Every structure is written in structure tokens, then in C-alpha cells.
Amino acid sequence: MNAANAPSDEGRENPAQPVSLYPELDEALLTRFVDALESGDTIGPAPLRAEEVTAARRLVRFSRVTVPGAGGAGLDGALWKHPPGESRPLIVMPSPWTDVGWWVYAVQATLFALEGYNILAYTARGFGRSEGEVEVAGPEDVSDGSLALGYLIEQSGGTFTKAGFLGDSYGSGISQLVAAHDERVSAVVAMSTWGDLGEAFYENSTRHTAAVQGLFDAAKNARLSERTQEIFADVLAGRNVSKTLEWAHERSPYTYVDLLNSRAIPVYFAHAWHETLFPTNQTLKVFNALTGPKHITLSIGDHSGPETAGTIGLPNRIWEGAHRWLAHHLKGEPDASDTEGQVSGHLMWKGPLDDAETWDAFTGRPEPLYLTGAVQDTGDGALTDKPGTGWSLTFRTGTDTPAIVADKIIQTGVEEMKGRPKEYPTGDIDRADAGVWVSTPTPGAATLRGIPRLRLTYTASSPQMTFVAHLFDVDDTGKAHIITHAPFTDADAAIGRPATVDILLQATGYTVPAGHRLMLVLDARDPFYSDANKLGATITVSSPADDPSCLEIPLV
Structure with missing residues (x-):
């Protein structure tokens, strides 16, 4: 069964019409930026982006790489590496659910590199130029993340201070799962993420058909595994619910909260109030169960929208918070969020930004x-x-x-x-x-x-x-x-x-x-x-x- 031909539920008008989950993402800007990183020709990018490229090329070596993934799958990636001689903090960035792959992170990875990190961004298996098949954050994806970290450590001369994972959307779920299973991970940033995939797909026993159809449509050019196609088709058709919930359990960060808590992994979440792919409550379920350092920023909008401007380098409080979070937990720099509290919520519509020390303190x-x-x-x-x-x-x-x-x-x-x-x-x-x-x-x-x-x-x-x-x-x-x-x-x-x-x-x-x-x-x-x-x-x-x-x- 081809993802592009998956049926809409019961023939109704389908609200999951856009194929891209990132309608506001400027892919042309990202292309010009990556071209400039490779060639040194800064005529294409805007002046500020051009300055970042010039500064990055003086400090780090940027290269396109193939990351060895699970089962021998080659994963398309990019590496921002400082010269050898100094042990550095590392960041691995698994891609969102899009054919654009690691290119989504090109600007932000460069900004992190300018702050002293060695960075590896890679396209998740089955998307874009990466080999393998899409398993929806299955065991192969978790192994890919650990292998990617190992590859970055090797490329960094075998030494590092601390390592973090950062992901948006699909990459955020993978990041949490890798952190739960790989003791080398010291901090996570998870934007527009999920916590309990079963709850996201079956809220109050109701199939979230528009979300699943939207994911199916957005992956029309990806290579979905047979199992992934069967699961998505089952959700849309309303069959084999117990099998789907078992599949989702294995892919849910909430399943592994005890592992995250055993090492007090710091996790920074960013989510939208009106999230239509991964509803907010199932992410709060993980957030409230974590006992280590944590922070959540809640914004007006929908999936990945609040952080998109920052993805291409524009001022953005979500990405700024992510930089502070990783600087604090990977480099030991002070972070104001330690005193501002765990929750930051931007009230609808155009309301104030309210902070609270805990979710309970935030709640009325x-x-x-x-x-x-x-x-x-x-x-x-x-x-x-x-x-x-x-x-x-x-x-x-x-x-x-x-x-x-x-x-x-x-x-x-x-x-x-x-x-x-x-x-x-x-x-x-x-x-x-x-x-x-x-x-x-x-x-x-x-x-x-x-x-x-x-x-x-x-x-x-x-x-x-x-x-x-x-x-x-x-x-x-x-x-x-x-x-x-x-x-x-x-x-x-x-x-x-x-x-x-x-x-x-x-x-x-x-x-x-x-x-x-x-x-x-x-x-x-x-x-x-x-x-x-x-x-x-x-x-x-x-x-x-x-x-x-x-x-x-x-x-x-």
C-alpha cells in the first residue's frame, strides 16, 4: 500500500490537506545557506546569514557525510566540526518528518557551532537521501541515533565533554527515546513532540484520523516500511487497535520515563496549545512525570509553527531557550530558566507570556x-x-x-x-x-x-x-x-x-x-x-x- 494512496476516513472531507507539515518553512533560504556553507560564496544568503556562514567557515569545517545507521543503512547527514585538540560538547539533531531532512537544521546547527559545539544533523531513515525504511521512531531509529552519536564522537577525535540531542517533531521523539536508552546523552531539546503515541492516535478511544492521514500524506515520497503502512491504514480503518497500541507503546517516551528519571535527564519541551498532530495533554503527561530538570514553553499556533521562524535564523524565544538550555546543561553556563520556572505559556490571543515554577503553579x-x-x-x-x-x-x-x-x-x-x-x-x-x-x-x-x-x-x-x-x-x-x-x-x-x-x-x-x-x-x-x-x-x-x-x- 502506498502512503500517498491511503484512504481518508469514511470519505469525508479531510482537514489534513497540506502535504508539508511545515508550510511556512523557507526551503529556498535553507538551500542557499547550505550552498554557501559548502562553497564559501555568500552572495545568495541574506546579509546576516552570510555573516554567519563566513564566521562558521573560519571556525569549523562543514561537510556532507553519510552516517552509518542500524543494519548498514547509510543516513544522509552534515557535520560541523571544530579543529582537533580540544574536547567539546556535542549535539546530534535527528530530522523532522520531511523530505527536507537535516537541511531544516542548517542555520541553527551553524549557530550552535559558533557557540563551540561539534554538531551532527542527519536525515531519519527512509526520508530524503537516507537509506532504510520509515519505522516511526522504532528500535532501528533509536539505534540510528546512538550510532550517529558514536560517529560524531569518532569524528571529534574520540573525546567530548557532554552530548545532547535536539529534534523538532519526528526528531524530537527520536531524541527522547535515544536519551532514555543511551547513557552518553546528557540533555534533550524536544520541540513539537509526542509523549504517548497511543494517546495521540486514540484520544479517549477516538481515532485521530486527520493527524494520521496528515502524517501519511506528508510521507508520500518517503519509504515507509510495510509495518508502518499497515499501522497507519489500521488507524484510518478502525481495526487492530490493540496491535496499534502495542506498536505505539514501544515508540512512546512515556514508556521509558523511569529510564530518563534514573539519570535525571534534563528535557526542554516546546509545544503549541492548538497542536493538531500530537495533542498537548500527551506531551504534558511526560513532562509531569519527569523528575529531573525540565522546562516547557507553550505557544499560540500548531505543530512546529511557533519555532519555524527561528529555524531559519529569525529571532525566536523557543530556539533562544533551546540554546540557553543546552549551554547550561552541556557547558555549565547559567540559565535564567532555572529561576523563571518550569513553565512558560503565551496566552491566546496575543496575551501575555506567563511563567510559573511548576505546572501545578501555572494551572488555575x-x-x-x-x-x-x-x-x-x-x-x-x-x-x-x-x-x-x-x-x-x-x-x-x-x-x-x-x-x-x-x-x-x-x-x-x-x-x-x-x-x-x-x-x-x-x-x-x-x-x-x-x-x-x-x-x-x-x-x-x-x-x-x-x-x-x-x-x-x-x-x-x-x-x-x-x-x-x-x-x-x-x-x-x-x-x-x-x-x-x-x-x-x-x-x-x-x-x-x-x-x-x-x-x-x-x-x-x-x-x-x-x-x-x-x-x-x-x-x-x-x-x-x-x-x-x-x-x-x-x-x-x-x-x-x-x-x-x-x-x-x-x-x-
Whole structure:
């Protein structure tokens, strides 16, 4: 089965339309930069990049190399090496999920080299000019990382002070896994990463079909192993779930947290609030389980978007933090993040950058908003500070509404970064196809920081059921921005019998302006996820007196 021909889920419009996971990446700039590093001709790059090339060529030798990987696979790579005679810190940079490969890191690797490191960047197996097949951070990829480090040590004269791994996206997961298994690794930078791949693919038992389809499409020119193709096809088709979860377990940094903790490996994370490939909670799962030095920066946008400007050398707080992190943990230089705390969150939209010493300190206090029955003349329920019980609200399945995660994977997040978040016309949501609950206007600005929790009693009319909870910020005209969301699937529902569930929505850092309302929308379809509902079925939400349905928000 060819990756490019993988089926979209159930024939729906697929939000994973862009083939590149890096739509804003200036590949032409990277090409000019690498050409200048090789030739010394600095006419092509911009003046500042040209200065960096000139300085680097005076200090280090840049060369294209073939790195010996697992099973004899040759991995396309590049080496920035200082003259022999001094033991130096090392950085290995496995590539993202793209045919561009190690070229993505060309500018930043040069900047690290100017700071005194020897650097090896390489293209992950199966991508670009690297041999082998894509195994999605499998054992071969972990072995590749260790062999790459060994190769860099050899090229550095057999000596080094400390070694770190840095990766974006695919390379970030590989970096964490190598660090867990290779005792020579002293620090990690993991940007736009994953922590639990099974949770990323099956959030609340709901297949994340748009993300898997997007990964499939972005690898159309790569050489995916037969097993990788089977796993991706199984996720899209909704089969062999236990086999896929076993496969994902082996490829999840969370599986090896004890190994990371046994050596107190320092890990620097960077993630986007509205990440549509690897949702934020599964990365926080690893972050919160780590007991060594750690830091996470959370930003507006989507996968790899917040750090892309820095990738090509523009000022960027994520890459600046990565430089400080590795300078501290590999070279012993002071790092301000030691005093600023573990968490740095840029609140949506264009909000302040808030720092906290820990994730718990960053998170707001739980504030319950109880769901009530439909209010007369509106058809919408309310979100109030007092329990409302004895009511029910029913909506049908089978029809999507304007309440969706995003228009497109990654690209909607790029627009968010530019200050143009998607607007949702909440008045166009057919209340026959969704349950809607609305709060009163906020008297002042209300900041949510942390993971909202929805406790809900529902009754399904069919043995399989899916709904998606969307939390919106709504102005007085009915236009909304999405705050967060979460899917939920019950594949073995008891027809006609109430069931109660706790659902963690994805982590958020969001300030609701004064006078706006919170709106909770439950509908049964979203193009980002699989749909287990049967045609013509219904979902009924209720609120028992002894366990009222409630949305708990982390309010600062």
C-alpha cells in the first residue's frame, strides 16, 4: 500500500490537506545557506546569514557525510566540526518528518557551532537521501541515533565533554527515546513532540484520523516500511487497535520515563496549545512525570509553527531557550530558566507570556460550571455556578456542525500565529445536531490556564457512540474562537442506559475578554476524528441529582 494512496476516513472531507507539515518553512533560504556553507560564496544568503556562514567557515569545517545507521543503512547527514585538540560538547539533531531532512537544521546547527559545539544533523531513515525504511521512531531509529552519536564522537577525535540531542517533531521523539536508552546523552531539546503515541492516535478511544492521514500524506515520497503502512491504514480503518497500541507503546517516551528519571535527564519541551498532530495533554503527561530538570514553553499556533521562524535564523524565544538550555546543561553556563520556572505559556490571543515554577503553579483553581436544561426561547442550556438536575437534552448524530477543531491541520494554526484565529458562527450551529450550553457574560477578563474537565452523563441510542466537546469564547455578536476541545467514543455503549464519564479537554492558556461568554458545544461529528455513530442515532445528555453534569475550568 502506498502512503500517498491511503484512504481518508469514511470519505469525508479531510482537514489534513497540506502535504508539508511545515508550510511556512523557507526551503529556498535553507538551500542557499547550505550552498554557501559548502562553497564559501555568500552572495545568495541574506546579509546576516552570510555573516554567519563566513564566521562558521573560519571556525569549523562543514561537510556532507553519510552516517552509518542500524543494519548498514547509510543516513544522509552534515557535520560541523571544530579543529582537533580540544574536547567539546556535542549535539546530534535527528530530522523532522520531511523530505527536507537535516537541511531544516542548517542555520541553527551553524549557530550552535559558533557557540563551540561539534554538531551532527542527519536525515531519519527512509526520508530524503537516507537509506532504510520509515519505522516511526522504532528500535532501528533509536539505534540510528546512538550510532550517529558514536560517529560524531569518532569524528571529534574520540573525546567530548557532554552530548545532547535536539529534534523538532519526528526528531524530537527520536531524541527522547535515544536519551532514555543511551547513557552518553546528557540533555534533550524536544520541540513539537509526542509523549504517548497511543494517546495521540486514540484520544479517549477516538481515532485521530486527520493527524494520521496528515502524517501519511506528508510521507508520500518517503519509504515507509510495510509495518508502518499497515499501522497507519489500521488507524484510518478502525481495526487492530490493540496491535496499534502495542506498536505505539514501544515508540512512546512515556514508556521509558523511569529510564530518563534514573539519570535525571534534563528535557526542554516546546509545544503549541492548538497542536493538531500530537495533542498537548500527551506531551504534558511526560513532562509531569519527569523528575529531573525540565522546562516547557507553550505557544499560540500548531505543530512546529511557533519555532519555524527561528529555524531559519529569525529571532525566536523557543530556539533562544533551546540554546540557553543546552549551554547550561552541556557547558555549565547559567540559565535564567532555572529561576523563571518550569513553565512558560503565551496566552491566546496575543496575551501575555506567563511563567510559573511548576505546572501545578501555572494551572488555575478548578471552578465548576454546571450544565442546565434548555432555557426557554433559546434551546440552549446554561453554564452556572449552581447544579441543575432533572433535565435532559437530546441531539442527533450523522450531521456535522460549524463546531470543528480547525479548518486544516497546521495551516489554521499558522493563521492563529498571525493574529487571525478562526472565527466560528455559533448561530449557525443547528441545535438539533448539537447540545449547547452558554455561561453569563464574564464581568471581567477571565484567564483559563490548565486542563478543563467535563463530567457528563449521557445515554446513547446505539451501541457505538462518538461526540466531540468544543469549548468556545463567544462575543456579543455570536462569533467565537475555540479555546479547547476533546473527542470521546464509547464503542460498547449500553443502549438506553445512562453512563457517566470524565473527559479531560486539551490543556489551554486563554484569556476570555470581559463581557464574553463561555460556550460548550457537544456534537457528534468532527472531520478531525473517526465517527462511531450509527445513522439516525441520538445522544441524550442529562444531570442526575447525585452526580450533576459539570464543566470544571482552571480559572486564574
